Amino acid sequence: xxxxxxxxxxxxxxxxxxxxxxxxxxxxxxxxxxxxxxxxxxxxxxxxxxxxxxxxxxxxxxxxxxxxxxxxxxxxxxxxxxxxxxxxxxxxxxxxxxxxxxxxxxxxxxxxxxxxxxxxxxxxxxxxxxxxxxxxxxxxxxxxxxxxxxxxxxxxxxxxxxxxxxxxxxxxxxxxxxxxxxxxxxxxxxxxxxxxxxxxxxxxxxxxxxxxxxxxxxxxxxxxxxxxxxxxxxxxxxxxxxxxxxxxxxxxxxxxxxxxxxxxxxxxxxxxxxxxxxxxxxxxxxxxxxxxxxxxxxx
Numbered sequence: 206x207x208x209x210x211x212x213x214x215x216x217x218x219x220x221x222x223x224x225x226x227x228x229x230x231x232x233x234x235x236x237x238x239x240x241x242x243x244x245x246x247x248x249x250x251x252x253x254x255x256x257x258x259x260x261x262x263x264x265x266x267x268x269x270x271x272x273x274x275x276x277x278x279x280x281x282x283x284x285x286x287x288x289x290x291x292x293x294x295x296x297x298x299x300x301x302x303x304x305x306x307x308x309x310x311x312x313x314x315x316x317x318x319x320x321x322x323x324x325x326x327x328x329x330x331x332x333x334x335x336x337x338x339x340x341x342x343x344x345x346x347x348x349x350x351x352x353x354x355x356x357x358x359x360x361x362x363x364x365x366x367x368x369x370x371x372x373x374x375x376x377x378x379x380x381x382x383x384x385x386x387x388x389x390x391x392x393x394x395x396x397x398x399x400x401x402x403x404x405x406x407x408x409x410x411x412x413x414x415x416x417x418x419x420x421x422x423x424x425x426x427x428x429x430x431x432x433x434x435x436x437x438x439x440x441x442x443x444x445x446x447x448x449x450x451x452x453x454x455x456x457x458x459x460x461x462x463x464x465x466x467x468x469x470x471x472x473x474x475x476x477x478x479x480x481x482x483x484x485x486x487x488x489x490x491x492x493x494x495x496x497x498x499x500x501x502x503x504x
Contacts, residue, residue, distance in 0.1 A: 252277065274379070345492050346499035348381040352396060353502045355436045359443040363456055369465030370442075372487040373397060376480075380492075385412035385429040393431040397442040398475070401428040408432075417476040462488055 352374055353367065360367035377398040378384050384392040393410035401409045408431035415422045432438040446452045455468030466488060470481025477483070487493055 344382060345375070345380045345496035348375065348378075349493075349496045349502055350500035351381070352435055352439070353500065355439045359439050363443055363447055365456060365458055365465055366460045366462040368462035368488060368493075369455075369458070369469070369484070370439075372462070372466065372484050372493065373469065374439075375487050375493070376483055385410035385427075385431070387431050391431075393429055394435055394438050395429050395432060396435060396438045399430045399438075399442060399445065401430045405430055415477070417478060420478065 349371065353371060356370050356374065357367045360370050374396040378396060385395060386392055387408060387410045391410075393408075395410065401407075409428050410431040411426055411428055413424055414427045416425050416427075417423075430438075430441070432441070446456055452468065452472050452474070455465050455472060458464035458468050463485070466481055466484040469484065474480070
C-alpha cells in the first residue's frame with residue numbers, strides 16, 4: 206500500500222502543513238500529522254549524531270553545517286513517508302476514529318501485552334527535554350532573542366538597519382549552533398566570523414572553513430577572534446564597519462537591509478562569491494520572520 210502524502214514533501218513547505226488544518230478528522234490528515242511527528246524524531250536522531258561527531262573534533266564549517274541541517278531535515282521527512290521509525294503507524298492507529306480508549310492502568314497492574322517492551326541494550330530511549338515542531342525555528346528564535354538587543358544598539362549607533370547585521374550573524378554562526386572554539390573547548394562568541402590576524406592580541410579559536418580563490422573552494426583551519434561576551438563581539442564588528450573605508454557602502458545603506466547586504470557582499474568581507482545571496486536568503490526567509498515573532502522582537 207503506497208504511503209499517504211503529508212501535504213508537505215519538503216520540510217520548508219509551510220503551506221502544505223497549513224493545509225492539514227482544513228480537515229482535521231480525515232484519515233489522510235491523521236496519517237500526515239503522524240508522519241510529521243515521525244520525521245521530528247528522525248531529525249533529533251540525526252542531529253544527535255551530528256553533534257556527537259562535532260564533539261569528537263569533526264566540526265563542519267558554517268556553510269557546510271547549514272547544508273547538513275537542510276539535508277537532515279529533508280531526509281527525515283522523506284524517510285517518514287516510507288515507514289520511518291514506525292511511530293507514524295502507531296500514532297495513526299491511536300488517533301483514528303473508533304480506536305479503543307482503554308482506561309489507563311498503573312504500570313504494576315497493566316497486562317503484560319500493554320506494557321512497553323524493554324529496549325535492547327544500547328538502544329536510544331531518551332527524548333529531548335524540549336521537543337519542538339521546528340527545531341530550526343526554536344533555536345533561531347532563541348538566537349534572535351539573545352543577540353538582537355545588542356545588535357540593535359550597535360546598528361543604531363552606525364545608522365543602519367539591525368536586520369542586515371542579524372542576518373549576517375545568523376549565517377556566520379548557523380543561528381548560534383556553529384562557532385569556532387578555543388583550545389579549552391569554549392565557544393568563541395564570534396558572531397560575525399572575524400578572523401584573528403597578527404594585529405589581534407586577544408583570545409583565539411579555530412574552525413574549519415571554506416575559503417574561495419578564483420571560484421575554487423578550499424577547506425582550511427582558520428584562527429578567529431574569541432570574545433568574553435556577545436556584546437564584545439558585536440561592538441568589535443561595529444567598530445570594524447565604522448572605521449574601515451572598505452565597508453562604506455554597507456554603512457551608507459542606512460535603514461535599507463537589502464542595500465546593507467549588497468554592500469557587505471561587494472566589500473569582499475567573505476571570500477564566498479555567494480555570500481550576499483546567502484544573506485539575502487536569510488533576510489527574506491520565513492525562519493527569520495518567525496523567529497522575530499516568537500522572540501517578541503519588533504522592528
